[in-house]
Amino acid sequence: MKETTFEFLEKLKGVMNYVIFDVQGSNFTLLTLIYLVISITILIFASKKITHFLEHKFFASRIAERGNRSAIVTIIRYLILVFGFLFIFKSAGFELGAFSWLLGALGVGLGFGLQNITNNFISGIIILFERPIKVGDRIQVGDISGDVISISMRSTTIVTNDNISVIVPNSQFINGNVTNWSHNDRLVRFHYPVGVAYKEDPEKVRDIVLEIAKNHSGVLKDPAPAFWFVEYGDNSLNFELVVWTSTYIQKPVVLKSELYYEIFKEFTKHNIEIPFPQRDLHIRSGLNTIKD
Numbered sequence: 650m651k652e653t654t655f656e657f658l659e660k661l662k663g664v665m666n667y668v669i670f671d672v673q674g675s676n677f678t679l680l681t682l683i684y685l686v687i688s689i690t691i692l693i694f695a696s697k698k699i700t701h702f703l704e705h706k707f708f709a710s711r712i713a714e715r716g717n718r719s720a721i722v723t724i725i726r727y728l729i730l731v732f733g734f735l736f737i738f739k740s741a742g743f744e745l746g747a748f749s750w751l752l753g754a755l756g757v758g759l760g761f762g763l764q765n766i767t768n769n770f771i772s773g774i775i776i777l778f779e780r781p782i783k784v785g786d787r788i789q790v791g792d793i794s795g796d797v798i799s800i801s802m803r804s805t806t807i808v809t810n811d812n813i814s815v816i817v818p819n820s821q822f823i824n825g826n827v828t829n830w831s832h833n834d835r836l837v838r839f840h841y842p843v844g845v846a847y848k849e850d851p852e853k854v855r856d857i858v859l860e861i862a863k864n865h866s867g868v869l870k871d872p873a874p875a876f877w878f879v880e881y882g883d884n885s886l887n888f889e890l891v892v893w894t895s896t897y898i899q900k901p902v903v904l905k906s907e908l909y910y911e912i913f914k915e916f917t918k919h920n921i922e923i924p925f926p927q928r929d930l931h932i933r934s935g936l937n938t939i940k941d
Contacts, residue, residue: 681741688741692733700726719784720777723800727774765820769803772819776800782822782829787837787898789828790821796899810900830898836869837898841905843876843912844885846922851878851886854921861911862892867904869893885924 704722712718777800782788786797788807795809805822807815821827830837845854855876862874875891890908897904916923 684741685737688737689734692730692737696726696729696733699729717780717783719800720780723777727802765818766803769819772823773800773802773804775823776805776819782827785831787830787835789830790817790825793817835898836893836895837901838872838891838893839897839901839904841890841892841908842879843888843890844882844924845888845916846924847886849886849921851888853919854886854888857915857919857921858888858890858912861908861915862890865892865904865908865911867894867897867907869895884926 700722703725704718708718708721712721776782782797782800782805784797784800788795788797790807793807793809793815795807795813795815797805798808798814799806800819804816804818807817809815843854843858845851859874859876862868862876863870868874869892872893874893877889877891879887879889881887892904892908894904913923915921
């Protein structure tokens with residue numbers, strides 16, 4: 650029985666040490682493959698756990714800004730993965746110089762077939778270091794407007810007001826125009842047009858609208874709201890209500906709707922006419938008499 654077990658172990662050893670291929674003097678065996686698979690799995694799992702601890706425990710009490718924490722933790726995770734892979738391959742007996750041919754082939758592939766992936770990856774690194782956008786920002790890129798919830802190596806995830814996740818390639822934030830509503834802080838000014846008939850008193854209209862704005866919980870008292878006389882329109886006196894908010898940055902249309910409801914109610918109460926487009930039509934009667 651002992652002899653059978655010994656023979657089995659010898660055969661298993663022979664199978665595990667079977668050379669699958671040779672990389673410039675470094676033997677790649679089945680045992681090496683198992684070691685790499687287990688080590689890489691542990692590395693990826695450990696990097697996620699470490700970065701999760703750093704973001705939600707260690708940095709949570711030290712860095713208040715969520716976007717800053719996310720950027721720092723993402724960079725740390727990249728470093729852990731890069732140095733972890735180098736250590737794993739080194740400990741497996743591979744010299745980095747042995748993979749020069751692979752790096753050369755990878756460079757050719759990047760030059761031809763992986764241009765977009767490389768562009769997005771480099772753009773992701775630029776975003777993390779320069780931070781034109783960060784997690785938690787309210788941004789608009791093209792026709793897409795929403796909150797940044799994650800920035801990965803290839804793309805950035807934006808959630809719209811309709812709770813739809815949009816995956817945007819990182820290169821669009823570097824090569825195109827991006828509107829960041831909360832780049833400096835989450836304090837935004839909105840402009841809402843208001844029009845009344847020519848017969849109305851502008852000062853009375855101003856007092857009513859500003860009172861509505863000041864009483865709204867989503868409008869900041871400092872900076873205070875303003876009511877600008879914009880122009881004499883074709884059918885109305887045109888004004889602009891200017892309000893600052895930090896709570897309605899994600900839903901400016903909701904704030905506009907709530908203010909307009911109150912403005913309409915108060916205008917009706919004070920008999921202030923809200924104009925509508927009008928046109929005067931003049932008809933000339935009578936025809937020229939044709940004499941025989």
